[in-house]
Amino acid sequence: MYHQILHDTKKRGIDVSDVKLNLKQMMAAKNTSVDGLTKGVEFLFKKNKVEYIKGSAAFSGENEVKVNLIDGGEQTLRGKNIFIATGSEATPFPGLTIDEKKVVTSTGAIALESVPKKMVVIGGGIIGLEMGSVWSRLGSEVTVVEFLGQIGGPGMDAEISKTTKKILEKQGMKFKLGTKVLKGDSSGEGVKLEVEAAKGGKAETLDADVVLVAIGRRPYTAGLGLENIGLEVDNKGRLIIDEQYRTKLPHIRVIGDCTFGPMLAHKAEEEGVAAVEFVKKGYGHVNYNAIPSVMYTHPEVAWVGQNEAELKEQGVKYKVGSFPFSANSRAKTNLETEGMVKFVADAETDRILGIHIVGPNAGEMIAEGVLAIEYGASSEDVGRTSHAHPTLAEAFKEAAMATYGKAIHY
Ligand code: NAD
Numbered sequence: 001m002y003h004q005i006l007h008d009t010k011k012r013g014i015d016v017s018d019v020k021l022n023l024k025q026m027m028a029a030k031n032t033s034v035d036g037l038t039k040g041v042e043f044l045f046k047k048n049k050v051e052y053i054k055g056s057a058a059f060s061g062e063n064e065v066k067v068n069l070i071d072g073g074e075q076t077l078r079g080k081n082i083f084i085a086t087g088s089e090a091t092p093f094p095g096l097t098i099d100e101k102k103v104v105t106s107t108g109a110i111a112l113e114s115v116p117k118k119m120v121v122i123g124g125g126i127i128g129l130e131m132g133s134v135w136s137r138l139g140s141e142v143t144v145v146e147f148l149g150q151i152g153g154p155g156m157d158a159e160i161s162k163t164t165k166k167i168l169e170k171q172g173m174k175f176k177l178g179t180k181v182l183k184g185d186s187s188g189e190g191v192k193l194e195v196e197a198a199k200g201g202k203a204e205t206l207d208a209d210v211v212l213v214a215i216g217r218r219p220y221t222a223g224l225g226l227e228n229i230g231l232e233v234d235n236k237g238r239l240i241i242d243e244q245y246r247t248k249l250p251h252i253r254v255i256g257d258c259t260f261g262p263m264l265a266h267k268a269e270e271e272g273v274a275a276v277e278f279v280k281k282g283y284g285h286v287n288y289n290a291i292p293s294v295m296y297t298h299p300e301v302a303w304v305g306q307n308e309a310e311l312k313e314q315g316v317k318y319k320v321g322s323f324p325f326s327a328n329s330r331a332k333t334n335l336e337t338e339g340m341v342k343f344v345a346d347a348e349t350d351r352i353l354g355i356h357i358v359g360p361n362a363g364e365m366i367a368e369g370v371l372a373i374e375y376g377a378s379s380e381d382v383g384r385t386s387h388a389h390p391t392l393a394e395a396f397k398e399a400a401m402a403t404y405g406k407a408i409h410y
Helices: 002-007 023-047 126-137 158-170 265-281 308-314 329-333 362-374 379-383 393-402
Strands: 055-061 064-069 074-078 082-084 088-090 118-122 141-145 174-176 179-185 191-197 204-208 210-213 217-219 252-254 293-295 300-305 318-324 340-346 352-359
Touching (some): 118 126, 118 204, 126 141, 126 158, 126 210, 126 293, 158 300, 158 308, 191 210, 252 265, 293 362, 300 362, 308 318, 308 352, 318 393, 329 393, 340 379, 340 393, 352 362, 362 379, 362 393, 379 393
Parallel strands (some): 118 141, 118 210, 141 174
Antiparallel strands (some): 088 217, 179 191, 300 352, 318 340
16 A cells, blocks of 8 residues: 555545655554454354464374473373374575574564665565565565576466566566575675576675575474374475375374475365365365465466466467456556456367466456366356456456457457
């Protein structure tokens, strides 16, 4: 909103003067939201008779954990079934000590006390772009250093990634793609990073007030006492499970970031439900091809299913339909015309294989795509479904129509 008031409201006919950022108040508002949400979960525990024990647990037997209580003391719990959902932690960057003030992970990046003049982000994946986008829009000069040739991490469609990069660059973010960080030094006032082209080249030094390390996350299982019961992790630290979320000790199941699959809260949520259903009913199901990804930058990027590169690699024949927000009535009246919706459908059957969006409200709009994929829809199914005028969702319908050459407004 701050960025919008500074840059957009005037042309919409709202004159605002004396705009100032009150970061302390902004953080207080954020903390109120976070508190409300976490307390809400505690309330739901109570309502559903789930006992919440605050402490850290380690296996002391195959059916037993010892809990070091936060308030002191120890408690032993026994369970017929045990679920592990310990999540993940930021992968550290060798040679840079995380202090969550000058060298931060996402944890420190959402709690900075002032807007850094210069911020360098190591890793142009989801976290790097989300946090980079936030601080850039609050006034920071943000440079993202990314090892690969494109931003957004491996799941993002290359065309959407390119479009997103252009939009973020227009907002002032800078990108150094195909670049690796050699080493960092945070002993002085700021942080110095030595970087060079990934394929070898001249090294240069980047100065920053704050460096965000966002090169991925890794499963968090330290201190769980896995060795006491003989549970093993793979070479990426993920707990090994079967399709029913069972470890080799079948009464111990694992869901979420500490095992396979994308590290997303809503993926873990589906797994939690399925894992309980396996215990209670003997069956459960998660459709991993219909898990949406949303990058909460401004504008948002969202996708579900497969991207062009993945389909090419699998040798699948597909067709593409896309529709720009610049041709959508609502986006035009809202003065938010950047971005596009893109459908990828099977060349022969027209079944939707992937949907990729960058633009206003992408994170909400993708829900329709997830439903379409879950129900095995064709792009023509979506194209022949009425969408209200004037809404952004019409861009979604028209991208579907574009896969068979019938988009009306473009
Ligand atoms: P990521 O895997 O999305 O991106 C990491 C990026 O860092 C990649 O593009 C990689 O090429 C790059 N990289 C790795 N090493 C590098 C190096 N030495 N120098 C330069 N670049 C390097 O990881 P992330 O952004 O840290 O996020 C971690 C996980 O958390 C992801 O699975 C992400 O999906 C999840 N997450 C999701 C959301 C969301 O869905 N909105 C929000 C937060 C986190």
